[in-house]
Amino acid sequence: MYKKTLTTAAAVVLSATLFAQSKPEDTEVWEPVPAVVTPGKVNTDAPSDAIILFDGKNLDQWVSVNDTTQAAKWKVAGGIFTVDKSTGNIQTKRSFNNYQLHLEWRVPKNITGTGQGRGNSGLFLASTGSGDDGYELQILDNYNNKTYVNGQSASIYKQTAPLANANRKPGEWQTYDVIWTAPRFNADGSVQSPARVTVFFNGVLVQNNTELAGPTRYIGKASYNKAHGPSPIKLQSHGDKSEPLSFRNIWIREL
Template sequence: MPTDNVARHCFSYGICLLMLSLFLPLTRNALPLAAEEPANDDEAAVRPVTLPAALAGPDTVPATTEPPFLPVQNRLPVAAPTGAIVLLSARPQAGADSELPQFVNMSGGPIDWPVREGSIQVQVTPGHANHILSTAVFRDADIHAEFMTTPQGQGNSGLYLHGHYELQIYDSFGVNPPTEQDEGSLYRFGKPLVNAAKPTGQWQVYDIRFRAPRRDAKGHVEKVGSITAWLNGQKVQDNIEFQEPRSPYIPFKHGVNDYLRGIEKRLKETGFGPLFLQDHGSPVRFRNIWIVPRTDS
């Protein structure tokens, strides 16, 4: 080969080497190295994947996020889970000494609500409220209660959480749109998201996730509470917040006695309170009531 051709080829070859040396670092930084092949499919299946912080968008769920509240309500009665405090069995029996000691009347004595057909029934007492309340107290809890409304008295009753916040029970089947006084409402705080009420004479179910408000040393609310509630398979309250009660009918405002004053005093001091079942003039029936205390969140 002529000398000038050799020189040209060497010069071109040198340029290629120079370009290659500049290009390779760029590709090495831009493209990830091939991952080592896993030993088998099982190893690949369990290998964790971590998103870089720059790729983790606002919808990324942190590993510490608790699972959503999705209670089972499709078949009644629902069995109480392990760790639940059973306040009323799924089929209470008349004369069974172990059935009703978990509730007392508003003076702290035995209740007079009758046991009928595997449930207890509100004993309507004209002239004054005949609520009953649980002997067990709780702060944050998941609460399950099954009930049946009747046409008499418009099926009016309720679940008073801590005696302050009422999940309404009412003959509201077919009401559209539902209001803050219909079944599924957090009374005087929020109307239900949907009308999930069933007709009278059918068993219905509430599942409630309750976070109590936090109070200071003087009993004033310093951090709001919240409730998420499901009624008959549909979510009717979604993390609705509250502070002091708004209902004029709470048990601590009518027929108050020393026993109830003591309950409310301890509630404000400790944040722990009972579950009340409301007498509002209708023979509503209840069964299968239990609570699962939750750790502070």
């Protein structure tokens, strides 16, 4: 009993001594000072440090995937641009690593079709090659339109279903706000850390720091087959028979 009491008393004295030797300032961090960023007037407006990928006037920040020396040929009018199925996919001129992305999309009010044939497109968060190679965040009209859950809007296509169906009605603008963490690779091409993505769909959290198994595959399981660095962002011209989608107000912040 005497030894236990002595040990307890010694611990109290030691704790009091340590507390006396420390100050609140000891855990205050003053540098580096975060950069000043002026937010937009509303959350959908680009902040001061954003790169504007579409300003409602032209597609100067985009090129054709079929020939990256050629400008994107999707149709721009009235402050929006619309998928042109005859010219194929488009992608950004610049390549990006980690980023925050805002994008708005809309399917026509008179959309037709069912399942995957109803306003189908895709936002490829990192395009790793020609065609449809890359990591696809699905774009689709799923307002009262049933399909496989890892293929509905805001899914990581064929990988992870969204946490909720936050679709607005056809004809209304939808928003994706994305935080993308690119995969990292070792010198031998093996994966050091996989890609991760967080997505808000119309303000609703639908992908919560989701880990990706690799780039999208239409058939078979996703996997990392090759290392890559910073990559363009791509929009898909899917080719289904429903009316084409439109986009507006696209901006990005490199992280």
